[in-house]
Amino acid sequence: MKGILLVNLGSPESTKPKDVKKYLDEFLMDPRVIDVPRWARILLVRGIILNTRPKQSAKAYAKIWWDEGSPLIVLSERLQKKVQEKVTIPVGLAMRYGSMTLKKGLQELVDQGVTEVKTIPLYPQFAMATTETIDVKVDELVAAHFPQLKITRTPAFYKREDYINVLSKSIAESLEGLDYEHLLFSYHGVPERHIRKSDITNGNCKMNGKCCFKMGSPQHEFCYKHQCEITTVNVAKKLGLKRGTYSTTFQSRLGFDPWLQPYTDRTVERMGKAGVKKLAVVTPAFVSDCLETLEEIAMEAEEIFHEVGGEQFTTIPCLNDRDDFAQVLANMIEEWRIVTIETAIA
Incomplete structure (x- = not known):
């Protein structure tokens, strides 16, 4: 059975x-x-x-x-x-x-x-x-x-068509009728060494922002960074987002070793200082709302955004149930x- x-x-x-x-x-x-x-x-x-x-x-x-x-x-x-x-x-x-x-x-x-x-x-x-x-x-x-x-x-x-369709639909529903300037895809961060340790090709991963987008690379089966980047790309394509109106960041770092960048908190701060007034954030590494989405993003990140001049901060719920x-x-x-x-x- x-x-x-x-x-x-x-x-x-x-x-x-x-x-x-x-x-x-x-x-x-x-x-x-x-x-x-x-x-x-x-x-x-x-x-x-x-x-x-x-x-x-x-x-x-x-x-x-x-x-x-x-x-x-x-x-x-x-x-x-x-x-x-x-x-x-x-x-x-x-x-x-x-x-x-x-x-x-x-x-x-x-x-x-x-x-x-x-x-x-x-x-x-x-x-x-x-x-x-x-x-x-x-x-x-x-x-x-x-x-x-x-x-x-x-x-x-991450690349199943039905999953991308549902994720895109949930985002579209949250943004319907909302005037926003930028959509931030915030994924949970991991140390860069985790990406290298998961590289089954023992060296193809360059961590240079380019190899993630080379289709057909065998290490992508276990590459978290690639899978996050491609999730963003596929959803952006499904939603018809224009280049420059969305980006990928990583949150929740610990310690002093280099973690995946750009960091969510610093990006939110930078955007607010640069004059972005209306920001929306989605967290596609999580399927259930939790501490990292409800407190770290919906509270802490929003506070950072408002402190530097941001006006409207929208947190898009996870897929949940x-x-x-x-x-x-x-x-x-x-x-x-x-x-x-x-x-x-x-």
Whole structure:
């Protein structure tokens, strides 16, 4: 029997500093999030970050927390239910970090009689710190606890036509009737070294702003920067945006190593100082609104924009639990089901 496991990032149990600290410890101690030797990671995370950041992060979470709980969790659960209504096989939900563990998600499917699981990371673009860490953790759990399970992975879906159509439609709906000057595509940032580590060609990635747009390069299958850039290009084309009226930036950097640029906060500040009065921001690396969209963009970035003279700042919601996005996931599931049936017949 086949089953689906949708996987998102996760969330603290509450906005209490102790819960935020516990969550950050699991998240930041992941070697694919902070990819330095374990001793250095322990020194950085448990020696510095966890002694200073939890209280600050707890205040940030408190600003965006819903009565039902974490927005990311609530929205993911709503999405799961909608996808389940559209398909005939069990659809589970798990988080990479936090109490809704991958182990629990797999066990719930196994308890329903599932023997073959397709994991669908809820990230349109591949990255070491998102998709890869899910794949690695699932492999570890299967080897240790679920040797009877067959796992099928889902490739990054950033260039699926139905996904681009839905993303473009959601943006168009948010901008309908809105007089704006520039549309900023803000993606979650990663260190530049992550891009190089994910380069399966061992050196083709030049990080020069050009190789991302060379079609057919094999490293693009695992190149986060390429996939972000192409997401922007495809949506801009679908919306008929004119060159110069949109751009791509990256947010949420940590530490002092170079991260993907240009940075969102500095770009927002620069545009405001340059005289842009009406700015819209969309965050296509996230399918669910969360701390990084609701607080970092909709609050912090907007504050920066207004401080330097900007007047109108519009944050476009993530796809969240839109019916048409649930249908995109259902399409992916049905395609997998058909292929496996055809393979079995052959």
